[in-house]
Each structure stands twice: as structure tokens, then as C-alpha cells.
Amino acid sequence: MTPKNPQVSGWRPDFLPADAQFARQAKRLRALVGQQLIEAWTVWFVDDDWFADLPVVLRFDTGAQLEIAWEKFDDLSITWDTIDVGVPPVAWVERPLEWRRNADHALLSRVGGVVTDIRATRGVLETQSVDDPSDTRARWLTTGVWLATDRGDLRIFNALDENGLDSEAVDPDSPCGWRAL
Secondary structure (H helix, E strand, O other): OOOOOOEOOOOOOOOOEHHHHHHHHHHHHHOOOEEEEEEEEEEEEOOOOOOOOOOHHHHEEEOOOHHHHHEEOEEEEEEEEOOOOOOOOOOOOOOEEEEEOOOHHHHOOOOOOOOEHHHEEEEEEEEEEOOOOOOOEEEEEEEEEEEEEEOEEEEEEOOOOOOEEEEOOOOOOOOOOEOOO
């Protein structure tokens, strides 16, 4: 879990339940349509793997910088222009961290693309009682931020208390799983 006051290159996280965060940010997120994604940044352990607990940073040709991070079950932080990727991040881990530009294939393959649509992704969460397997409950849960670009799709999703990235093609007209912002 990300501490609420990390020293991550100036980042000021703003975690809220995902639906509340999207309601707050919808207008600004919709304004990304027509903008070109010029670079994407993620935090990595030096000489090792992606540290998916910290924000994904997307920069656009208009100067906008979108910072996305997921934590817990459905908490989402969407911030703008708080992170300085020139300042090495410091987190709760002992290993050194660094910002890397366009380091993930899902991000690199979309850099240069123009945003054509942006939506929230949703999925059905179903639980079952341990004591009574016939006692099941289901509810829709907002699970990701999906950006369509003229170079393909990019989804930044909740990967169970950290960020996940996906660039597989999706059907935005599917009757379930998508919500326009």
C-alpha cells in the first residue's frame, strides 16, 4: 500500500474510490481527446523490474501531465503536474528507484499517438461465502483508465493494490465493462 505522504518526486497523491475520482476528473480527462501522448514514465528498481506501486506518468503535447496510481481494492489517484521525473523517487522500499521514460512496451507502443477516446473500465466482482457456497454476491467495480489512441489502446488498471498496464485491442462498444467519462 502506498503511504499517503510518499516522497515521490513531488507527487501529491489524491486517493479516492475510483467512481468518485472519475466523477471529479471527468471533464479534464475528456479534454485529453485530441492530444498527442509524447512520453510516458514509470518507476523502476535500478537494474531490475518495474515498481508498479507508484504512479504512471503520461505527458501530452499541450503540456498536460497525467499521473495515475491505483491502490487497495478500488482506490484511484489521478493528479496533474505534481511529479518531477528529474527527481529520483523515494518510497518505503530499501532498494534504489529511478524514473524511466517509455520503458514499458504497452506505453512505448502508444507514444506519439493522439488520444481518440477515454473511458473507465469496469468489471463484475463476485464473492462467495466460505460457509455457504450458494451465498454469492456480485457488484460492478471500476477497474481501470482506458485511453484509445490512433496507435492503439492503453489501459492502466488496478492490478490488486498496484498499477497494471495493457495495450491489447478492446471493443469500446461492448455493452458491459466500459463507462464513458
